[in-house]
Amino acid sequence: MNVMAHIETSTNTESFLKSLGFPTVQVHEAFTHFDFTKPSRRVLVIGPMGSGKTEFSARVWRDAKVALSKSDTIKEITAQNGVDRRSVFFLRTLLDDARFPDYPEDALAYRGGYVQCGKNIARIKDSFALEKFLKKFPDIGTWIIDEASFYDERLAYVVRNDSLERGTLYIFPTLILNFRKDIFNSTARLMLDIATDVIPLTAYCEHPDCLANSFYTYRYYTVNGKECPALFFDPLIIVGGDQKKEDPLQPNYCSRCDNHHYLPGKEYTYFTLKPLGEKAAAGDFNPLKEELEYLKNRMEESLLYKHMLKRYESDKDGDVYMNALFPACIAEKALIYLFAEQNLIPEELLLKLVNELKFDREYMRKTLSDNRRPVNMDQPFLEGLY
16 A cells, blocks of 8 residues: 655644743644645545544635635646646535535535535546546546545546546545444545555544544444444445434444444354355255344344344443344345345345345335445346245
């Protein structure tokens, strides 16, 4: 991984403070304005949800407005090949439509505020749409692409090639880790490969009894007022807004430290659920069907419940872990995991199980679509195959 950190040394800051009569103190790095003079940079701004990634982008936007007010002398060091890095365009994913519904259409919105970008903001679906914008706005020198991990892998090479060819600057405020504390996906891994700069941000752990730094995004549901951690096999992408929700189908997100980031069901996923999927892929699908039926209708008879009880019954936070069984559509989520992430379940078997177990078709349709594995849930399955 090629990562160059462009961070100002504290020497000048320390000398300045001493000149003001400060005693010898711990001097931290100065928080500098953004540097638009260096070409061909690809800057990852990473951190958990709520750490200020998009707010950082708003600072870049404001700094660009100040830099644009300078003379042509400045343009000589911020522009080349017909692009000026002081000209900024902000791109958001189409999946993000529901996140800030109460802000203006042209708002670069973050928690606690926004800046209005006028015509220099848009939503795109994929890397092909990005290429169209690059051609449409050839003079833009800085592209801020929010949540780059939500796009196809091709995006990484589109931006790398463009930045090298034209000297353009790219900034990616994005999640690198998912709620499982894993690299978000292959796009996130490629973004790490092509980055020239990484700016990590942290947040306070949002547990009420903690002030530790948090690097992780925590997903949980609120059911009857209880905190219900997402199970490990919860769908990778669930699109929703930033508002607090008490819907057993709609998760909440916050930042949490290691001690308060609850992630039940990981061992079950690898010891039980995935092997059941492998058996089904080999033709023996009845054990999987039985477990899914238990998850749907008789949770206490499921292997998941027995695993959870054995694993967390004596844990000091056992009640919180066991709350993970309260959210809705756990059986549907298990099937989505085997189909969309593990590629173990063929579409015909998925449709058969959905039909026979009376799964929530609308939930599965939307979730599979958001995770780029769309399935027509209304099509008939072929009876003779299974």
